[in-house]
Amino acid sequence: MKKNQIKKVTILGAGAWGTALAHLFSSVAEKVFLWAYEQSVLDEINQQHSNHKYLAGYQLEKNIIATSDLQEACDNTQILIEAIPMVHLASVMKKIDKKHFLDIPFVVTSKGVHSKNLLLPTELLQTFGLSLNQLVVVVGPTFAKEIMKGDVSGFCIASQSVDNAQYIGNLLDRKHISVTYSDDIIGAQIGGVLKNIIALGVGMLMGQGAGENLRALALVKGFQELYLYGLYKGSKQETLVGVAGLGDMLLTSLSRTSKNCKAGFMVGEGHRELVKKTFTALPEGCNTVKLYFENDLFFQTNMPFCSAVYRVFWLEEDPNILVTVLQA
Known part of the structure; x- marks a missing residue:
């Protein structure tokens, strides 16, 4: 062109x-x-x-x-x-x-x-x-x-x-x-939506000082939930395991350059108050996890890691519940 x-x-x-x-x-x-x-x-x-x-x-x-x-x-x-x-x-x-x-x-x-x-x-x-x-x-x-x-x-x-x-x-x-x-328009968007929640959770673990083993476990569990929800919504498998799903999730979850991972890190470190001070608007994952948890029964009952992210961020529960979920 x-x-x-x-x-x-x-x-x-x-x-x-x-x-x-x-x-x-x-x-x-x-x-x-x-x-x-x-x-x-x-x-x-x-x-x-x-x-x-x-x-x-x-x-x-x-x-x-x-x-x-x-x-x-x-x-x-x-x-x-x-x-x-x-x-x-x-x-x-x-x-x-x-x-x-x-x-x-x-x-x-x-x-x-x-x-x-x-x-x-x-x-x-x-x-x-x-x-x-x-x-x-x-x-x-x-x-x-x-x-x-x-x-x-x-x-x-x-x-x-x-x-x-x-x-x-x-x-x-x-x-x-x-x-x-x-x-696959739905699949391309589902990955972009849920990866922010997963990145928020991985950031919380990083803020607590989680080792690479635990972070890897969180990524596996997070992607399993993303994949499950994507199929539930009619997404194609190849979309979810491609750059729109797995690729975007890995980038957002592994870098503190990511707003969602950075916000999670602050919460995990015990500096929850810094999130609102640092960002002009809450990172997308914060609002998204609230909307899903409060309005989607499938999300609540089939996505324990993402649901735990909601509980830590919005109900101010101890971030250690994420570890408990990953050990279950």
């Missing part, structure tokens, strides 16, 4: 991941509009071509244009990409006129569930008038900083539309980026 073959791409969300995606698409689009709600972030992107708050140390291309005006961001765009925390996705979508996303590919990167109905991102977006064929889920074990550095990474692109999946995949394809395709 030649640069500037696409006139305009829009990315909703100027956090680390939205900024990294803007960087990738800036090489294949004439203009990339990046919607940001923080004026200081917006000004820095437009004036200094950087985003120190969320992705410090990297220079952005000059064809990345930040705006706080959703109308300006979405008007006449050819591809719409959301990179918004799940807790805010619905409120942002309510402000966008449907005319802006009719008949264009809509890329989904949020990881989480919405409200007690436990709607996955694609399920929530369909309530705003988007068709399933428009939606393209892009997931995988990828940290924004490594994307910016050009490190080898892998994406899973899942869609009911082969054409839309291939279209987005071709735009993301690089020598250092491996792209795999799937029609």
Whole structure:
């Protein structure tokens, strides 16, 4: 795909991941509009071509244009990409006129569930008038900083539309980026949702000083529960054991660069109060585990490790219950 073959791409969300995606698409689009709600972030992107708050140390291309005006961001765009925390996705979508996303590919990167109905991102977006064929889920074990550095990474692109999946995949394809395709939209999202809970739990164990043996045991148990729940929801086995499931879980759970693992580490160390002080918003796994435990009987009765994460984080029980679960 030649640069500037696409006139305009829009990315909703100027956090680390939205900024990294803007960087990738800036090489294949004439203009990339990046919607940001923080004026200081917006000004820095437009004036200094950087985003120190969320992705410090990297220079952005000059064809990345930040705006706080959703109308300006979405008007006449050819591809719409959301990179918004799940807790805010619905409120942002309510402000966008449907005319802006009719008949264009809509890329989904949020990881989480919405409200007690436990709607996955694609399920929530369909309530705003988007068709399933428009939606393209892009997931995988990828940290924004490594994307910016050009490190080898892998994406899973899942869609009911082969054409839309291939279209987005071709735009993301690089020598250092491996792209795999799937029609398993549910499986691609389930992995991204549950891996945050598992990472939160593994972080709690790390904060307690758990050795590598115990961490490995937690990863095995966590993945067994992710796999079981994925099959329960109709996911394909190959999706769950690929980059969208196992791959994403391993990356998020083994690195304290991960917000969820870092938050868990603080709780395990006995510094629970630091979580709210450190993060502008709670990491996705914190809210997700609460929604699942309180609204999904299958989760409560068949996922003891993930349920223990809920009890430690929200009921403030002793993190040692995680070890008890793993020894059972």
